[in-house]
Amino acid sequence: MSRAADTADQLAPRIRALFSALDHAGEFVAHEADGAAHRAHGEAGREELGTRVQFSLAIAGQRLVGVRYRAYGCPHTLATCEWLARSLEGRRLDSLAIGDPLEWAQRLDVPAAKLGRLLVIEDALRAALTRS
Amino acid sequence: MSRAADTADQLAPRIRALFSALDHAGEFVAHEADGAAHRAHGEAGREELGTRVQFSLAIAGQRLVGVRYRAYGCPHTLATCEWLARSLEGRRLDSLAIGDPLEWAQRLDVPAAKLGRLLVIEDALRAALTRS
């Protein structure tokens, strides 16, 4: 069980901080994003493969007024979802650049071995955006 | 150098005691065994083979009135020479039983690996006795 890997050492403080405050996880609750014209959902991944992610977007005008997610996955996965939700909330859809997993990994110090997981996040987010 | 062998552990207290008091080593000195009718010498072994032993016997009547030795060899060799000298001194030649290396080894707790060295002692002693 105790293998030679150093996941915990590699965990950037940023990842730890995000992981410990997954404020955007869950559903929109009553009155949240009430003024939204519509909602959009997207999801990707499977528990058996280690990662599953859902995004819910609340859109009003050309603006993302709310971003929520649910996720099953490793700390990097959860933290990246939270970070994306925080950074996208309030942004205009027409000028939206979500970047890509490589860029996220760089910004958040996610190790290369975890890139596959970020791809699942990207799939879920793009699926939601496509429907928005 | 430091091998796994336990020579020092195997050294019986008896061997240690004899080794530290090699009283019969050397030559007969002035007046020692003066009354002896004759002397006999015997030797065996070679330094390069690890052991060399010489015995000198002083005989008076049918009695070994003096036993001396010189020896180059391991502690067991020196101790056995000393023990033989002590036990043979004063004994009558006609009833002399010197025993054999196996018996000496048992009496003195000499390890089996050293039997070869005791054979050299036996050769030297028998050579001297033959000439006495």
Add this chain to the structure above:
Amino acid sequence: MSSPQTEPVYLDYAATAPVDPRVATAMSGCLTRTGVFGNPASQHHFGRLARARVEQARAQVACLIGAAPAQIIWTSGATESNNLAIFGTARAAAKAGHIVTARTEHKAVLDPCRRLEQEGWRVTYLTPDRDGIIEPLQVHEAIGADTVLVSIMHANNEIGVIQDIEAIARVCHERDLPLHVDAAQSAGKLEIDLRRCAVDLLSLTAHKLYGPKGIGALYVSPQRRARLRPLIYGGGHERGLRSGTLAVHQIVGFGLACELCVRERGEDAQRIEALRMRLWEGLRSIEGALLNGHPTRRVAGILNVSFPGVEGESLLLGLPELALSTGSACNSDSDEPSYVLRALGRDIELAQSSLRFSLGRFSCERDVEVALGAVRREVQRLRAVAP
């Protein structure tokens, strides 16, 4: 998720146990000039003192398992012991043959077996039942004409399940085959009496029984001695089976640790078992919590539980007040969940949602309460986040 104000609670005794203070004291008496610092191979005073301590420790270790001192070979730990047992037996064989082992063995058994496969050997990896048990009959059926060795562990390091080594030994004995047992997790915890059990090779390590890391032993039965090829040559220490200067302080620590186990095993086991039961009683009230491994055939200290719907690495990170291991072992080297749980037939999700709690001599009630509170909190939080 809360931050630890103090040190986390240690629940990872199966990974390594702290050294017993009595053992540490004995060890520190064998280091500096004022202690027993000699090389046991030296023939002088200091060598003799060291040798005496080494031989005393050999007797202590032997006593723990009902062996004779001359049957104990010092190694650097159970990893080396397992390697010596497996490669040592295999390389002494005239040609490549067959080995029987189990999918749930430690890597220190599996990796040597894999290496031998690359050298032309055939290896049967037995699959245990859902509880982690290997039936002696499975071993019997796997043995073929070219089988050279059977290697089955005593207690498993991930799930704590105990194999019926006596019965497996009888199977091997019938076929005149040597049995190697990795007893790293059971020695000092379960009774092992080699007088009553035809084991040929048995691996031990000190650091799981409150001794130091980096020292272990291989028990070698008199019949096997001549048929074991050394791994490490150079001077002929340990009757030629393992060369290298003997680490006196390590050996002395191992010996005393064994003696303490002999004296205190009963008490320790009872107390630790009670703590584990308390822990499981608390954890099973968490919805879906699932015990991995046989419910009763287990060592006192190890409890492995899956929490469906919760990913193990995240669960661990969310428990900073606890120090334990996960079966998901999601790491940079491998994303695979525990191969042991997979061998029990757990699906990947369950395997990656597991935690291994392992308790030991210094565990207490409070540790269990802290663990229960933390796990309840974090499972709830992560489930709330999950889809």
Add this chain to the structure above:
Amino acid sequence: MSSPQTEPVYLDYAATAPVDPRVATAMSGCLTRTGVFGNPASQHHFGRLARARVEQARAQVACLIGAAPAQIIWTSGATESNNLAIFGTARAAAKAGHIVTARTEHKAVLDPCRRLEQEGWRVTYLTPDRDGIIEPLQVHEAIGADTVLVSIMHANNEIGVIQDIEAIARVCHERDLPLHVDAAQSAGKLEIDLRRCAVDLLSLTAHKLYGPKGIGALYVSPQRRARLRPLIYGGGHERGLRSGTLAVHQIVGFGLACELCVRERGEDAQRIEALRMRLWEGLRSIEGALLNGHPTRRVAGILNVSFPGVEGESLLLGLPELALSTGSACNSDSDEPSYVLRALGRDIELAQSSLRFSLGRFSCERDVEVALGAVRREVQRLRAVAP
């Protein structure tokens, strides 16, 4: 012959050195619950603390020899390091080849070579000159088309003679051959800077440089890493080259011992050299006393002297106030006198009449005076007894 009233004077630093008290203190901080007791492979708090110490020590060891930390592989000592270097290189070769080494190497090099000979390898054992020196040209001439490895030690453990490793490394480099160096007796005592010297594999052990027994290292150059076959498998520690739980206290002790050597080597060497010179000045006044090994190309602490006409084992036993080794090593396993002295061309009698005095950090003037008095007395006594 007199009985020791007190402990004998320790003159066997080449067999093992006592642990420096500063090292012992550091080690004892890595054993019990109140210290750094975690398994460095664990991902939690205790694992991280342990890992940090291990990596600090790796840097300390690397610094001693001018290597990068990633090039240091922990082992259980120089015996294992030598085995890993030699078997690791040989077994990675496609077929049996040729090795060049010397008759004066330690058994931990010679015995693996002998084993390889049994497996079809060819080994050239170079004979040194009368002073114990192997000329680089000898290595050059011994290298053949199928040579796979050259293994030459740095400082000899019996006579203290230093080989010109830099020059030998150049010879190997020209032929694109890896050079293994057993530096057990030189590390911490002589400068070793692998940035300036094309050594591929270098063996270290802690207990000769005031660290603990049972821990060592193999330096592996980046070019060799991928071409070395492990000896011990199971978990993939140390980049797959040496599996097994890392012994944190041992590694920490080794690391600090190296750091102390870096800081104090100069002073230590000067002081020890002066003591050795004093000892030799005294001993050479004994009739026939003969220095074994090169008079100046030697490590500070080792002095090997033959006393013709005196058998070594008896000489030793007659010196109960001294703890040292003899080249005669007359023991139950073997009656052969030192193979190292024989390789220098000493005849059997001289070889079996030798004593190895080895001094170290804690040796003092009084030790030398006691040694001189005792040796003079006992040589005289035994010569009086000899034919």
